[in-house]
Amino acid sequence: MLLNVIERGPEGSASGRPPVVFLHGLFGRGRNFGFFQRSLSATYRTLALDLRNHGDSPHGPMDYPTLAADVRETLAAHNALPAIVIGHSMGGKTAMMLALTAPADVVALMVADIAPGEGGLAHTQDIAQGLVALPMPASLDLSGAAAWMAPVVRDKAVRDLMIQNLQLGEHPRWRIGLREIRDALDTIVGWPALPQGTHYDGPTLFVAGGESRYIQPENYPEMRRLxxxxxxxxxxxxxxxxxxxxxxxxxxxxxxxxxxxxxxTSPSQVQTQD
Known part of the structure; x- marks a missing residue:
């Protein structure tokens, strides 16, 4: 699946520098990284992708191998491989899966506040189910959308994020594939089994929020293994x-x-041992 891409880059050639790719989290979209794209694009070619069921990308069933394959197909179509890949939350898991399954396409990996394993995002399951069940009004403006959503999405920051995924006005609708996301949430909260010995040898940086619990010491052994x-x-x-x-x-x-x-310029390889 070809994904929607927001691309920014320097005038002239950025020869010798790999592109920088941004992958957003659940219910987000590529433009969430606009500040960072603008900052880096004076020097680097940058691409921010809308993952499937998000932003302006197509909808369909989703799991991490599928999300990673979408990213690879899209970057190949934009002649943007190999790349430095940066992902937050669900986008971080997608970035990890891309590095583990297509290592030659990932120069380096940066993962923001998520670990390779079960966990994170669990609170979104009730939100997604609640929003799918919420009857859509005949019309919605910005303040009306906030009030309509408030019984299901109590956190204002999450509510503001979700409102970005609505087409407001007469006959409002979800822009995102909300039902597809809901149906895939068990998979998205989880992490798929990988062949024994699978790992990515390239430079990898995990960045954690000091007040977040999404990366814990019990995750460190799996982070080191992969x-x-x-x-x-x-x-x-x-x-x-x-x-x-x-x-x-x-x-x-x-x-x-x-x-x-x-x-x-020579991306590391994933190795698989029996």
């Missing part, structure tokens, strides 16, 4: 939405990481 060269940085005072809550700190970490791998 990504033996990983590093972990923590942004103090940030929760799960660390790039929105601490944008300057997240940008500084991103710029340093991208700069450190920009000249890497």
């Amino acid at each position: 990504f033996p060269h990983y590093r972990l940085e923590v942004i103090p005072g940030a929760g799960h939405w660390l790039h929105a809550q601490k944008p300057k700190e997240f940008l500084a970490i991103t710029e340093q990481f991208v700069s450190s791998v920009q000249d890497r």
Whole structure:
């Protein structure tokens, strides 16, 4: 599946520098990374993707191998491989899956506040089910949408995020594949079994919010098994939405990481052992 892409880059050639790709989290969209794209695009070619069932991309059944395959197909169509891939939450799991299944296409990997394993996103299951069941009014404006959604989505930040996924006005509708997302949530909260010995040898940075519980010490052994060269940085005072809550700190970490791998031209390989 070809995904919707927002592309920004420097005038002229960025030869020798791999593209930087951003993958958003559940219920998000590529433009959530606009601040970081604008900041990096003076030097790097950047692409922010709407994952399937999100933003302006097509809808369909979803799991992490499928999401990763969509990303690979889309980047190949844009002549944007290999790339430095940055993903938050669900987008981070998608980025990890891409690195593990198509290592030659991933120069380096940055994962924001999610671990490779079961967990995270669980609170969204009730939200998705509740919103699917909520009767759609004949019309909605911005304030009306907030009031309509409030009984199901009590957190204002999450409510504001979800409102971005509505087409307001007369005959409002969801732009996202809400039913497809709901049906896939058990899979999205989880993490698929991988062949014994599978790992990605490239540079890998996990960035955790200091106030978030999405990456815990019990995740470290699996992180080391799958990504033996990983590093972990923590942004103090940030929760799960660390790039929105601490944008300057997240940008500084991103710029340093991208700069450190920009000249890497021989991506590492995943190895599988019996």
